[in-house]
Amino acid sequence: xxxxxxxxxxxxxxxxxxxxxxxxxxxxxxxxxxxxxxxxxxxxxxxxxxxxxxxxxxxxxxxxxxxxxxxxxxxxxxxxxxxxxxxxxxxxxxxxxxxxxxxxxxxxxxxxxxxxxxxxxxxxxxxxxxxxxxxxxxxxxxxxxxxxxxxxxxxxxxxxxxxxxxxxxxxxxxxxxxxxxxxxxxxxxxxxxxxxxxxxxxxxxxxxxxxxxxxxx
Amino acid sequence: xxxxxxxxxxxxxxxxxxxxxxxxxxxxxxxxxxxxxxxxxxxxxxxxxxxxxxxxxxxxxxxxxxxxxxxxxxxxxxxxxxxxxxxxxxxxxxxxxxxxxxxxxxxxxxxxxxxxxxxxxxxxxxxxxxxxxxxxxxxxxxxxxxxxxxxxxxxxxxxxxxxxxxxxxxxxxxxxxxxxxxxxxxxxxxxxxxxxxxxxxxxxxxxxxxxxxxxxx
Numbered sequence: 001x002x003x004x005x006x007x008x009x010x011x012x013x014x015x016x017x018x019x020x021x022x023x024x025x026x027x028x029x030x031x032x033x034x035x036x037x038x039x040x041x042x043x044x045x046x047x048x049x050x051x052x053x054x055x056x057x058x059x060x061x062x063x064x065x066x067x068x069x070x071x072x073x074x075x076x077x078x079x080x081x082x083x084x085x086x087x088x089x090x091x092x093x094x095x096x097x098x099x100x101x102x103x104x105x106x107x108x109x110x111x112x113x114x115x116x117x118x119x120x121x122x123x124x125x126x127x128x129x130x131x132x133x134x135x136x137x138x139x140x141x142x143x144x145x146x147x148x149x150x151x152x153x154x155x156x157x158x159x160x161x162x163x164x165x166x167x168x169x170x171x172x173x174x175x176x177x178x179x180x181x182x183x184x185x186x187x188x189x190x191x192x193x194x195x196x197x198x199x200x201x202x203x204x205x206x207x208x209x210x211x212x213x214x215x216x217x
Numbered sequence: 218x219x220x221x222x223x224x225x226x227x228x229x230x231x232x233x234x235x236x237x238x239x240x241x242x243x244x245x246x247x248x249x250x251x252x253x254x255x256x257x258x259x260x261x262x263x264x265x266x267x268x269x270x271x272x273x274x275x276x277x278x279x280x281x282x283x284x285x286x287x288x289x290x291x292x293x294x295x296x297x298x299x300x301x302x303x304x305x306x307x308x309x310x311x312x313x314x315x316x317x318x319x320x321x322x323x324x325x326x327x328x329x330x331x332x333x334x335x336x337x338x339x340x341x342x343x344x345x346x347x348x349x350x351x352x353x354x355x356x357x358x359x360x361x362x363x364x365x366x367x368x369x370x371x372x373x374x375x376x377x378x379x380x381x382x383x384x385x386x387x388x389x390x391x392x393x394x395x396x397x398x399x400x401x402x403x404x405x406x407x408x409x410x411x412x413x414x415x416x417x418x419x420x421x422x423x424x425x426x427x428x429x430x431x432x433x434x
Contacts, residue, residue, distance in 0.1 A: 011228065011229070011236075011287060012228070012287035013287070013290050013291075014291075016287075019228075019236055019240060019287060019288055019290075020240050020243075020244075020290075023236060023237050023240040023241070023416075024240070024244070026237075026416060027237075027241070027416050027417065027420055030415055030416055030417040031417055050283055050286075051283065051284075051286035051287045051289075051290070051291050052282060052283045052286040052291065052293065054291060065269060066267055066268065066269045067268075069267075069268035069269040070228060070229035070230070070233075070236060070268045071236055072268075073230050073236075073237075073268070074230075074231075074268050074269065074271060076269065198247055199240075199243060199244050199247055200244065200247040200248060203244055
């Protein structure tokens with residue numbers, strides 16, 4: 001049984017991990033016979049967004065690890081405890097949290113900063129030649145980690161794609177139900193809710209992502 | 218296309234809607250060709266639980282509707298706006314929120330109080346003879362709404378089952394991948410995480426619940 005490390009970035013599309021993407025990714029891992037352990041950085045969220053109004057909840061703060069525990073039903077560990085040698089693959093679902101809490105790409109674009117602990121784990125998997133999958137906006141991190149003309153996708157948004165190419169990655173257009181695979185880097189990316197209009201099409205792309213990353217050797 | 222009203226109770230298994238159950242239910246509705254609108258009561262949660270430690274987060278408060286918006290990606294309405302005549306069926310995923318925020322069954326058992334707005338909507342669907350599905354611990358509400366020896370399940374926990382029978386419902390043992398259907402009441406219930414050990418088996422039961430409730434006439 002292959003074992004996946006899954007890095008979450010909170011709980012909620014506008015300030016954390018995209019909930020549907022995270023749940024569907026975990027389901028797909030189970031469905032295809034893999035086990036998983038969730039991780040998240042033990043840091044405050046960039047901010048808290050009221051998901052009903054879309055407005056920032058001024059004065060409120062939440063911790064990424066604590067909120068990620070909602071998706072993981074309590075079973076989540078600090079990302080500093082993630083060792084690539086204990087896993088076969090790495091998976092990062094999307095949501096704004098990936099670009100607000102794991103890095104600041106959502107607000108700073110290619111000049112963004114990165115959570116050093118998350119970046120170190122991502123680099124560990126890359127250096128060890130272990131397969132990885134990044135969904136939605138999380139490929140912003142993949143672009144930074146892999147660079148070197150590695151093929152990645154965030155769908156078809158030109159400005160976002162240009163941001164990823166600023167890290168040295170090569171953006172490829174991709175539909176929501178499809179994936180981009182870079183065989184050399186052992187990297188799979190899929191647009192998910194960067195393009196998805198409903199959960200069903202997002203679930204198809206994520207399932208293909210999980211199957212593809214599990215098939216990489 | 219059948220249209221489902223889905224009542225959520227927050228966002229997170231220990232103080233709100235069980236996230237996996239909610240997401241998998243919505244996915245299943247899409248997969249089987251139904252559309253849906255999410256609703257939640259605009260009230261404070263009973264409490265906030267830190268899902269990492271399992272402890273109550275003293276001094277913190279969150280609103281059920283606002284937190285449910287995380288699962289619904291913002292597209293959720295106050296439950297007072299739910300009219301049975303606009304929908305073909307009603308669905309309630311579980312999580313402690315169903316038994317802490319929609320009613321207080323988790324703390325008060327059969328002596329619990331009910332959110333009057335939620336109870337009114339549930340009763341509307343029952344009175345109109347429109348099918349309904351309740352998962353996990355949410356059948357506590359179904360037992361109250363239907364009573365009258367209606368067949369319901371929360372799995373196999375004796376004390377919880379006795380609590381439901383105190384409302385006049387008849388508890389049936391049921392496996393996580395199965396459902397109990399009461400044809401007369403047009404009611405489907407499934408244990409979900411009351412029994413589930415992993416997301417895959419919960420997804421099978423919930424998918425069967427959705428298919429069953431969509432098939433009821």
